[in-house]
Each structure stands twice: as C-alpha cells, then as structure tokens.
Amino acid sequence: MDFISWEPIYEEILQDLGFSREEDERAALLLSHLLERTISPGQDALKRAISGKDVLVCGNGPNLAEELGRQNLDRYVIIAADGAAAVVMDSGRIPDIIVTDLDGDVKREIEASEQGSLIVVHAHGDNMSKLLKYVPQLQNMIGSTQAVPLVNVFNFGGFTDGDRAVHVAIEFGAGTIELAGFFFDDPVVSPAKSKKLKWARRLISSLGIES
Numbered sequence: 601m602d603f604i605s606w607e608p609i610y611e612e613i614l615q616d617l618g619f620s621r622e623e624d625e626r627a628a629l630l631l632s633h634l635l636e637r638t639i640s641p642g643q644d645a646l647k648r649a650i651s652g653k654d655v656l657v658c659g660n661g662p663n664l665a666e667e668l669g670r671q672n673l674d675r676y677v678i679i680a681a682d683g684a685a686a687v688v689m690d691s692g693r694i695p696d697i698i699v700t701d702l703d704g705d706v707k708r709e710i711e712a713s714e715q716g717s718l719i720v721v722h723a724h725g726d727n728m729s730k731l732l733k734y735v736p737q738l739q740n741m742i743g744s745t746q747a748v749p750l751v752n753v754f755n756f757g758g759f760t761d762g763d764r765a766v767h768v769a770i771e772f773g774a775g776t777i778e779l780a781g782f783f784f785d786d787p788v789v790s791p792a793k794s795k796k797l798k799w800a801r802r803l804i805s806s807l808g809i810e811s
Contacts, residue, residue, distance in 0.1 A: 601755050601756050601757040601767065601771060603748060603749060603755055606755065606757055610746055610759075613746075613759050613799060616795065616799075617792070617795060617796070617799075619724075619725060619726075621747060622725075623724075623725025623726075624723070624724050624725045624745065624746060624747040625745075625747045625748065626728070627724050627725050627727065627728050627731065627745070628723045628745035628747055628748070628749075628750055628753045629750070630723065630728055630731055630732070631721065631723035631731050631735065631745070631753050632743065632750045632751070632752055632753045634731060634732070634735040634736070635735070635741060635743050635752050635753070636752070637736070638735075638739075638741060640740075640741055640742060640752065641718060641740050642742065643742065643772075645718055645740075645742070646697065646718060646720075646768065646771075646772045647772045649677055649696050649718060649772075650677055650697075650768070650769060650772035650773060650774050651772055651773040651775075652773060652774075653676075653677045653774060653775055654675060654676050654774075654775055654778075655676060655677045655678075655679060655769045655774040655775075655776065655777050655778070656673070656676035656677070656679070656778050656779075656780055657679045657681070657765045657769055657777060657778070657779050657780070658678060658679065658680045658681060658684040658687070658688055658765075658779075658780050658781050659681050659684055659761075659762040659765075659779065659780070659781040659782040660681060660682060660683035660684040660687065660704065660761075660781060661781040661782055661783030661786070662783060662786075663781060663783060664684055664687045664688075664780060664781025665687050665690070665691065667780040667781055668687070668688065668691045668693075668780060668781075671780065673688075673691065673692075673693045676778075677696045677697070677774075678693060678695045678696050679697040679698075679765045679768060679769055680695035680697070680698050680699070680765070681698075681699050681700075681760075681761035681762040681764070681765045682698070682699065682700040682701065682702075682703055682704035682709075682761040683703070683704030683705060684704075684781055685700070685704065685705070685708055685709050686704065686705040686708040689708055689712060694716065695712055695717050696717065696718065697718045697719075697720060697765075697768065698712060698713075698717050698718070698719050698720065699722070699744075699761050699764050699765040699768060700720070700722065700761060701722040701724060701727050701730075701761055702721065702722075702727055702730040702731065702734050703727065703730070703761075706734050709738065710734070710737050710738055713738045713739040713740050713741075714739060716740065717740065718740050718742065719738050719739070719740055719741045719742070720741075720742050720743075720756075720764075720765075720768060721735060721738065721741050721742070721743055721744065722743075722744045722745070722746075722761070722764065723743065723744070723753065724745075724746060742754065744756055744764065746758070746759060756771045757770075757771070759796070759799050759800070759803060760797075760799065760800040762800050762804075763799070763800040763803040763804045766779070766803075766804050766807060766809055767807070777809055779804075779809065779810075782800075782804075783797075784797045784800060784801040785797075
C-alpha cells in the first residue's frame with residue numbers, strides 16, 4: 601500500500617469518526633517497541649501464505665458459521681477478521697491468518713497463534729492498553745497501522761479488521777478472494793459501528809471485490 605494514496609482516505613475517515621491521528625501514531629510506535637522483543641515472521645510469511653492462492657476472508661457477521669458450513673474450507677487460505685477467528689476455529693479449522701485489533705476473543709487468537717496462525721496485530725489510538733496486555737502473549741506477529749508505517753509496523757490499507765483483511769489479501773497477491781460473514785447492514789449495531797461498516801463496504805468495493 602502506497603501511504604500517499606491512502607492518506608486522503610485515512611484523513612476522511614478520521615474526520616468522519618472523530619478519531620485522532622496523533623493517537624494512532626502513538627499506538628503504532630508502542631506496537632513497534634513491543635515487537636522489538638519478539639521474533640516476527642515478517643511480511644515474507646504473508647506473501648508465502650497468500651500469493652497465488654484462493655483466499656477466503658471471514659468477517660464476524662452473524663451468518664458466518666452458516667456460510668462456513670457450506671464451504672470446503674480445505675481449498676482456501678483463510679484470513680479471519682478478529683472475532684471471526686473463534687467461529688472459524690469452532691468450525692474445525694485454524695485460520696491461516698488473523699487480522700485483529702485485539703477486540704475479539706483474544707484467548708482463541710493466542711491459541712491459534714500457538715498452532716501456527718500468522719497474527720496481523722493492528723495498532724490504533726483506542727487499543728494501546730490491549731497491545732500492552734496481549735502482544736507479549738501472542739506468537740507469529742506482523743504489526744499494522746492505519747497511520748504512517750514504521751520499519752516493523754506496516755500499512756496494508758484498510759480501516760476495520762474486515763476490510764483490512766481484504767487489503768492484506770490484495771497486497772500479497774491472492775489468486776482469488778471470496779468473502780464470508782460480512783454483514784454491512786446490521787440494524788442492531790451502534791451508530792458508530794454502523795459508520796465503520798459503511799466504511800468497510802466502501803473500502804472493499806474500491807478494491808473491486810464483490811461485497
């Protein structure tokens with residue numbers, strides 16, 4: 601992802617949702633320092649996992665388990681967006697990659713990382729306490745940010761875990777991309793969450809992926 605191309609979209613998101621770029625940058629710096637104490641598989645591991653493969657990106661919509669039940673999961677590289685990881689695991693499959701801001705079932709994500717899942721850990725202004733708590737417990741981590749990238753914290757594009765997971769699939773050359781468990785018109789979410797879902801739909805659509 602070219603940050604110069606991403607920056608105007610990022611600034612529009614910040615303005616729409618009232619978030620702080622400065623806090624996002626602080627979080628990215630914190631994550632960078634935490635990752636210095638770990639052995640990261642790096643971006644090459646994502647490329648090896650994704651390049652040329654059929655990828656199923658899983659969002660944590662209420663229909664995810666049903667959709668997974670209709671799929672032959674063995675034919676896909678599975679990228680799970682945060683809370684979707686637990687649903688995928690309950691279906692009998694360990695996600696190949698989990699994209700998370702640590703807002704879901706982190707215990708299951710720790711379990712998945714111990715079984716080989718690559719964990720794309722995202723830093724933003726609202727999750728610094730979770731970074732401090734959970735990063736030391738996770739394995740196989742690659743850092744991500746929606747702000748200016750750092751040497752070990754990358755910007756793959758995207759804003760929510762779901763659309764960021766799609767950006768990761770695009771960034772590392774997926775052969776095909778399918779979506780499961782994406783529900784952008786959920787009527788029971790908060791107004792803030794509804795805005796985030798609208799952004800997720802817009803960003804995924806901008807990539808040419810049918811949502």
